[in-house]
Amino acid sequence: MADPRTGGILIEQLRKRYGSGDTAVDALKGVDMHVAPGEVVGLVGPSGSGKSTLLKCLGAVIEPSGGRMSLGGEVIYDDGWKTSDLRVLRRDRIGFVFQAPYLIPFLDVTDNVALMPMLAGRSNDDARRRARELLDALDVGHRAQAMPAQLSGGEQQRVAIARALVNRPPVILADEPTAPLDSERALSVVAILNQMARQYATAIIIVTHDEKIIPTFKRIYQIRDGRTHELTGEETP
């Protein structure tokens, strides 16, 4: 049987220090975490505990200070970046979903999604076909020609999820993706992320404070003072 730790996201003893000397801040002090392909885990923790720092390291937005990270079975950081082009890594292996959808206001829904495969070198027709398939799967196919401003908040977030998934990255990093949504839409976004994780064998981390969605996670990591702990059932916030 394949080693379940080889795919998805594997983080071992990850450290991040901001600054140096007397003013240094050790934001991550040895984080361990594993998310299998097809799995969605929650990441919770108080303000300043290091959640954003961890997502930025995983998303190759900032450089860790030490430790090891693998995405989709490939070591991307081992006391230094192991990949020569971080831009390509971010484009092809990681999908980002943020609190706000950040759609491009002057492109229609299809082109907002198709832009990603186009940037990865696919033809316009192929990119649009992929975009439409995913928009259909996310139940916003009927709005494919609408402009972002004509969509509801929940529809915009589903388009943002389509954009994160369209290049079929092994990893999705979602930072408070349900914060502006009401209960029903928040639960629907999480259900969609779970379904997409299973369908495309994507490993998904959702950073959240949202009490509406926390009970839906099968596994939750809590980060506190720069270290992660996996919460058991009784400890779940």
Ligand SMILES: Nc1ncnc2c1ncn2[C@@H]1O[C@H](COP(=O)(O)OP(=O)(O)OP(=O)(O)O)[C@@H](O)[C@H]1O
């Ligand atoms: N660029 C930076 N320079 C110095 N210190 C930083 C920097 N970014 C974050 N920090 C510090 O690192 C620690 C972790 O911050 P981080 O933003 O990762 O926390 P967080 O859990 O995402 O918080 P929040 O829930 O408030 O967004 C905090 O003490 C913060 O002040």
